[in-house]
Amino acid sequence: MRRRPFPVHILVFLAPAVLLYTAFMIYPLLDSLRLSLFAPTVEEGGARGLAFVGLQNYRTLLSHPQWAPQLLNALSNNVLFFAIHMLVQNPVGLSLAVLLSSKLVRGRAVYRTLIFTPTVLSVVLIGFIWRLILSPLWGISGDVLGLFGLEHLNQPWLGQESTALVTLSLVSVWQNVGIPMMLFLAALVGIPDELLEAARVDGATAWGVFWRVQFPLILPTVGIVSVLTFVGNFNAFDLIYTTQRAIAGPNFSTDIMGTLFFRTFFGFQLQPGNPTMGATIAGVMLLVILSGVLVYLFGYQRRLQRIEL
Amino acid sequence: MKRPAATLAAHTVLLFYTALALFPVVLVIVNSFKGRLAIFRTPYAPPTPETWDLAGYRTVLGGADFPLYFRNSLVVTLASLALILWVSSMAAFALAEYPFPGNTLLGLYLALGIMVPIRLGTVSLLQMMVRLGLTNTLLALILVYAAAGIPLAVFILTQFMRQVPKDLKDAARIDGASEYRIYALVLPLVRPALGTVAVFNMIPIWNDLWFPLILAPAERTKTVILGAQVFLGQYINDWNAVLAALTLAMVPVIVLYVLFSRQLIRGLTAGSVK
Amino acid sequence: MKLRLGLVLCSTLLGAALAQSGSLTIESWRNDDLTVWQETIIPAFNARYPDIQVTFAPSAPAEYNAVLNSKLEAGSAGDLITCRPFDVSLDLFQRGHLAPLNDLPGMENFSDVAKSAWITDDGSDVFCVPMASVIHGFIYNQDIFAELGLSEPQTYEEFLSLLQTVRESGAYEPLIMGTADQWEAATMGYQNIGPNYWRGEEGRRGLIDGTIGYDEGGFLAAFEALAAWRPFLMNGYQATTYPDAQAAFTLGMGAVYPAGSWDISVFNQQAPFPMGAFRPPPPEGQEDCFISDHTDIGMGLNAASPNQEAARLFLEWMTTPEFAELYANALPGFFPLSNHEVTLQDPLAQEFVSWRGECASTIRSSYQILSRGEPNNENQLWNVSARLLNGEITPQEAAQTVQAGLEAWYEPQQGE
Numbered sequence: 001m002r003r004r005p006f007p008v009h010i011l012v013f014l015a016p017a018v019l020l021y022t023a024f025m026i027y028p029l030l031d032s033l034r035l036s037l038f039a040p041t042v043e044e045g046g047a048r049g050l051a052f053v054g055l056q057n058y059r060t061l062l063s064h065p066q067w068a069p070q071l072l073n074a075l076s077n078n079v080l081f082f083a084i085h086m087l088v089q090n091p092v093g094l095s096l097a098v099l100l101s102s103k104l105v106r107g108r109a110v111y112r113t114l115i116f117t118p119t120v121l122s123v124v125l126i127g128f129i130w131r132l133i134l135s136p137l138w139g140i141s142g143d144v145l146g147l148f149g150l151e152h153l154n155q156p157w158l159g160q161e162s163t164a165l166v167t168l169s170l171v172s173v174w175q176n177v178g179i180p181m182m183l184f185l186a187a188l189v190g191i192p193d194e195l196l197e198a199a200r201v202d203g204a205t206a207w208g209v210f211w212r213v214q215f216p217l218i219l220p221t222v223g224i225v226s227v228l229t230f231v232g233n234f235n236a237f238d239l240i241y242t243t244q245r246a247i248a249g250p251n252f253s254t255d256i257m258g259t260l261f262f263r264t265f266f267g268f269q270l271q272p273g274n275p276t277m278g279a280t281i282a283g284v285m286l287l288v289i290l291s292g293v294l295v296y297l298f299g300y301q302r303r304l305q306r307i308e309l
Numbered sequence: 310m311k312r313p314a315a316t317l318a319a320h321t322v323l324l325f326y327t328a329l330a331l332f333p334v335v336l337v338i339v340n341s342f343k344g345r346l347a348i349f350r351t352p353y354a355p356p357t358p359e360t361w362d363l364a365g366y367r368t369v370l371g372g373a374d375f376p377l378y379f380r381n382s383l384v385v386t387l388a389s390l391a392l393i394l395w396v397s398s399m400a401a402f403a404l405a406e407y408p409f410p411g412n413t414l415l416g417l418y419l420a421l422g423i424m425v426p427i428r429l430g431t432v433s434l435l436q437m438m439v440r441l442g443l444t445n446t447l448l449a450l451i452l453v454y455a456a457a458g459i460p461l462a463v464f465i466l467t468q469f470m471r472q473v474p475k476d477l478k479d480a481a482r483i484d485g486a487s488e489y490r491i492y493a494l495v496l497p498l499v500r501p502a503l504g505t506v507a508v509f510n511m512i513p514i515w516n517d518l519w520f521p522l523i524l525a526p527a528e529r530t531k532t533v534i535l536g537a538q539v540f541l542g543q544y545i546n547d548w549n550a551v552l553a554a555l556t557l558a559m560v561p562v563i564v565l566y567v568l569f570s571r572q573l574i575r576g577l578t579a580g581s582v583k
Numbered sequence: 584m585k586l587r588l589g590l591v592l593c594s595t596l597l598g599a600a601l602a603q604s605g606s607l608t609i610e611s612w613r614n615d616d617l618t619v620w621q622e623t624i625i626p627a628f629n630a631r632y633p634d635i636q637v638t639f640a641p642s643a644p645a646e647y648n649a650v651l652n653s654k655l656e657a658g659s660a661g662d663l664i665t666c667r668p669f670d671v672s673l674d675l676f677q678r679g680h681l682a683p684l685n686d687l688p689g690m691e692n693f694s695d696v697a698k699s700a701w702i703t704d705d706g707s708d709v710f711c712v713p714m715a716s717v718i719h720g721f722i723y724n725q726d727i728f729a730e731l732g733l734s735e736p737q738t739y740e741e742f743l744s745l746l747q748t749v750r751e752s753g754a755y756e757p758l759i760m761g762t763a764d765q766w767e768a769a770t771m772g773y774q775n776i777g778p779n780y781w782r783g784e785e786g787r788r789g790l791i792d793g794t795i796g797y798d799e800g801g802f803l804a805a806f807e808a809l810a811a812w813r814p815f816l817m818n819g820y821q822a823t824t825y826p827d828a829q830a831a832f833t834l835g836m837g838a839v840y841p842a843g844s845w846d847i848s849v850f851n852q853q854a855p856f857p858m859g860a861f862r863p864p865p866p867e868g869q870e871d872c873f874i875s876d877h878t879d880i881g882m883g884l885n886a887a888s889p890n891q892e893a894a895r896l897f898l899e900w901m902t903t904p905e906f907a908e909l910y911a912n913a914l915p916g917f918f919p920l921s922n923h924e925v926t927l928q929d930p931l932a933q934e935f936v937s938w939r940g941e942c943a944s945t946i947r948s949s950y951q952i953l954s955r956g957e958p959n960n961e962n963q964l965w966n967v968s969a970r971l972l973n974g975e976i977t978p979q980e981a982a983q984t985v986q987a988g989l990e991a992w993y994e995p996q997q998g999e
Contacts, residue, residue, distance in 0.1 A: 013488075
């Protein structure tokens with residue numbers, strides 16, 4: 001069967017998606033990168049324009065005493081934010097998934113549904129709720145610690161440079177733990193029962209079964225969860241904006257790339273916005289996220305494939 | 310019940326975590342029905358006839374048009390989902406069905422967006438929407454969400470479309486069906502995948518603050534989340550109103566979630582098995 | 584089918600966006616004033632112009648500038664824009680977002696001082712109608728003062744020992760203020776008590792001329808005086824936001840609240856106890872006193888508004904004696920800037936405004952000229968004042984940080 005000389009239908013099938021995606025995703029991304037190569041100018045008479053400056057904005061961002069410390073601060077805060085998710089959210093999610101995949105536990109569906117609830121709610125609402133709960137005025141955090149006889153450990157968690165970012169990271173973990181839980185659960189349920197039985201017959205403990213059978217088999221999911229966490233965390237904004245405002249206080253201790261970008265682009269209080277520098281920060285974010293994804297694709301996945309081979 | 314101790318331990322952990330997950334939400338809902346003094350003096354007590362107070366709800370319903378916001382959110386979410394499913398399923402069909410030159414390359418191009426957040430293009434998107442005169446329209450949001458949803462949707466749907474048996478399509482072709490007819494034939498066969506794509510996109514679109522804040526902050530086009538955010542900012546020293554607004558923004562979502570949680574979770578897990 | 588549905592959807596959505604012209608929307612950071620605008624000011628305007636529908640749409644103070652900027656960029660900002668004083672609004676005007684108001688009838692009712700916050704450097708263009716100034720001071724809970732036998736302090740030393748008495752009583756917090764939103768620390772802290780130390784206008788102009796720096800004389804002394812508040816701030820103040828502090832004071836949790844006069848209207852609605860006010864007490868031995876009487880709020884016209892005519896009518900109405908009287912009494916604590924005679928009814932507001940007769944007035948040190956560069960002087964003051972009260976830095980470090988920031992770009996300060 002010979003095809004027609006020009007397959008119009010293929011074009012018809014592809015065009016809407018390709019056009020929409022190119023116009024409203026790829027073009028804005030490239031155009032933002034282009035904008036980061038320009039700087040505002042003020043001509044005589046006050047008219048404002050843009051002039052091409054090459055990589056000058058990037059150089060300024062990376063080296064100017066006004067910008068470099070801010071960028072470094074936001075980057076390292078973002079790394080900590082990500083690290084806490086990797087160290088707390090994903091292991092907790094995995095543990096819950098293991099418990100929920102065990103046939104010994106009744107009512108798994110109910111637990112699963114309830115634990116996932118915060119994940120379907122907006123970060124804005126979650127942020128506000130935690131702001132109220134952690135507010136010294138309401139005093140809930142002191143009361144809850146008091147239940148365990150620990151009220152002397154109570155702190156103004158969101159108000160101290162040493163605790164604010166960790167607190168907000170844990171709030172984010174609390175909300176998002178449902179996602180790794182579900183992904184791990186799906187992977188665990190996919191493991192054939194015979195494999196688990198065989199290990200048990202060999203005398204493996206529950207812990208042994210997990211480490212020697214289940215964990216190796218869900219390694220691809222571990223990779224996917226990690227890269228999803230990475231992209232999500234370096235793109236985070238809503239939670240900090242809702243709880244600490246764009247100023248990411250105290251003293252920028254909760255400033256991450258998303259809030260730095262927002263504050264730079266739109267300005268804050270008496271500081272006017274700076275779109276080209278905002279685009280430059282977006283460019284750096286793009287670079288960071290892309291390199292993370294590349295590490296995953298070429299480091300982790302390759303190695304996984306080699307192990308499987 | 311072979312190992313009661315282990316089972317008990319598992320239940321304890323799960324119960325504790327469930328309580329941790331629900332405590333803040335319940336606390337807010339309970340206190341939203343109480344007077345100002347009771348909120349601060351007895352935050353853990355359920356409302357009694359003495360502390361019962363709907364002042365917060367009166368303020369919220371008088372000050373913010375939540376039904377309108379709700380409608381906006383619904384329109385944006387449903388329209389974006391429809392657009393994503395429609396264009397992505399066609400593109401996925403073409404990629405899965407026809408080995409035209411550049412097929413792989415195009416697939417890669419479309420997959421590029423899976424990992425790159427569209428937010429980084431905000432600066433330029435805003436300028437584009439200003440030029441197109443689309444700021445403060447729901448259409449702006451729909452276009453952006455659709456564009457952002459396409460990469461993952463095409464990726465997932467292509468995988469599923471490849472698994473549709475060839476005989477079926479060939480039989481239809483012999484009967485003289487057009488390629489469009491065959492696409493319509495294949496579509497119902499990948500329904501689970503369409504469900505997964507819908508679930509993956511629905512929650513983030515409904516919950517987004519960023520693009521409504523930047524592209525459509527006008528009163529008439531506010532989504533629930535932006536409306537709640539602005540309202541909470543406006544009434545921040547009125548705890549009754551804040552708690553009532555949080556409850557009003559949360560409860561519909563929770564109800565929908567509980568009603569559809571089985572489908573939703575099946576959708577999520579079906580996608581990840583893939 | 585789906586395509587057609589999409590098109591129908593598009594057209595109705597676009598239609599909805601266009602249909603709202605013909606009404607005015609006001610952008611503001613004064614979310615506390617929402618009910619006053621809805622119930623008093625807008626109805627009064629509508630009594631005169633019944634066909635112009637006005638919506639007051641405030642955002643939270645701390646995010647106003649960012650939200651406003653994003654709306655202006657997007658072309659979605661309201662028709663009337665509440666103006667912060669000096670450099671921020673000047674920037675909006677220079678970027679073409681605010682329309683010039685030189686020919687607006689009624690502008691002659693404002694003195695040059697009143698207009699100074701919303702005028703180009705060469706004085707050629709006025710771009711906002713001055714609305715009000717605000718005065719700093721302290722509001723106190725009279726019940727707690729009576730219970731503990733306290734009286735209004737005359738000197739700063741008396742003020743501190745008063746706070747000490749409250750602390751020792753154990754029943755109440757001495758000072759109700761939080762540092763979580765940061766601006767209170769600078770605005771109700773540093774700029775409140777500071778003028779007594781840097782001698783008001785003399786010090787402020789010295790900063791602009793470069794004859795004095797933040798790291799010396801009165802400006803340093805003001806940081807030191809502010810640092811003395813630390814032991815008296817409420818429990819958990821580091822995480823207490825501005826609205827939470829307002830709530831704490833009106834719930835009767837503390838004795839003294841470092842205030843802007845704008846707090847009066849909120850407190851009148853929410854506090855069930857009688858309140859008094861005293862001005863920032865000068866240090867012992869200082870004869871004269873200075874208060875911050877800040878030209879704080881104006882109203883401008885969005886140059887891109889499709890409702891220029893209606894918006895101008897509203898602005899014109901804002902220059903009338905009717906508006907001045909209405910605004911000053913509906914929102915006690917906002918003192919009108921026009922030349923009309925206005926009678927204030929609220930006793931607390933009368934108390935605040937009476938200090939004008941006793942002390943010399945000045946405006947906040949960072950607002951004029953000094954917040955044009957990077958780093959921004961006002962934003963830095965927020966940051967160091969909050970950190971100072973949080974105990975993260977010393978007064979010297981606070982002063983040096985701000986001074987270094989200013990020297991980084993402001994030529995008159997780069998002299999030595």
